[in-house]
Amino acid sequence: MTHTLILLRHGNSEWNQKNLFTGWVDVGLTDQGRAEATRAGEMIAAFEKQPDVQYTSLLKRAIHTANIALQVADLDWLPVKRSWRLNERHYGALQGKDKAQTLDEFGEEKFMTWRRSFDVPPPVLGDDAEYSQVHDKRYEGIDGEIPRTESLELVIDRMLPYWESDITKDLAASKTVLVTAHGNSLRALVKHLDGISDDAIASLNIPTGIPLVYELDDNFMPIKPAYYLDPEAAAAGAAAVASQGKK
Template sequence: MYKLVLMRHGESQWNLENRFTGWADVDLTDKGREEARKAGELLKSEGFSFDVAYTSVLKRAIRTLWIALDTMDQMYLPIVHSWRLNERHYGDLQGLNKAETAAKFGEEQVLIWRRAYAIAPNPMKVDDPRFAGNDPRYKKLKPEEIPLTECLKDTVDRVIPVWKDGIAPAIKAGKQVLVAAHGNSLRALIKYLDNLSEDDILKVNIPTARPLVYELDAELRPIKHYYLGDQAEIEAAMAAVANQGKAK
């Protein structure tokens, strides 16, 4: 039996401000840093120790990983950064307030933009200053790999190669892997691992900086999964994520 730990980043500035984030490179709040520290404490107290970590190229996930590894006294770990683990690109919505968008376009429309499997928000324009093609960290990507918007299906398609070519072989080689990423890139991985239907993944909301343990069989099929920590707190944090798209 193998174990894999998935973790969303701690609270970011735009989580606090309730803004669509996607590929915007927003940092953690003080609370987010504290959440990452607590996650590291929890992992340490539960006896976890890792051999390699995977993360995105966005600082909220990277910093969460650094803080957790620092807390675990595992800063020496090799870290693989992959753009494929970035948050789902939110297209033209990036930067907008979720509640204000719900008040303007309706909660139902915002739920579609946030959680529909195959419907993406309107694309960003290539001459938009927010366009990732202008950012040096993406200069090695093929133009068609740089998103202007994504639905979760698009995110699944670009996350799976880093699973198949990086994370899965590392686990099979006996390495203990920690993945620090984002709400929707982790939902993409979870949809694939658990073979969830489009309806089932719609209801999955991932709380910030809560270690999610997957137990996997020899073929890396999930046996079970569970969050470490106070279950009532985790339930409340998941409900709070779901409610971010309400008009208030």
């Protein structure tokens, strides 16, 4: 049988707008982000399969995006499961830094290695730093250590076990699943689903606020290429993400 998975990156956030590295810093949506979430809700409402369950990270830009979208789709009641394992990649010492300034200061190669390499994490963020999450209550009791930085590889390491233990269980129970998360936690999942190589994943960018639909087989692998519900807007949005920091 076919299982349907809908992925949604949160709408434009306050720090997307300011062009700052965000990671685990819990910033809200902008007016643009709320408008994107509204549009995502309209697309979900018009889609042939309605979600039966939703997943989000523990970060409010994803939570609010899902709430707005589901309100528009008249699905406010949808059961929700949240996990830190769907959080954005922890951006280490880059959290709170301006992307354009970082590019100027460190040069394109280093900047792109930090943003898009598979296995090179940014420098570690100190526990006393303003944008550290080590004392944040919501992460008390998470198994293992709270990250101080993460590469995409490390995101896959903490995200995939949750995909396997929880999300695929709902898919197996014939539920259509909506996952509202982040640029890099979704890149991690897309890498797994599409079997993208460690090198090729560097050029994959996920646009904000546009549902991406997967139809999966019983092994939870795609039976055909995934598609955005608004492909033109998705292409423009992905290009905008790719050029962040550049002049």
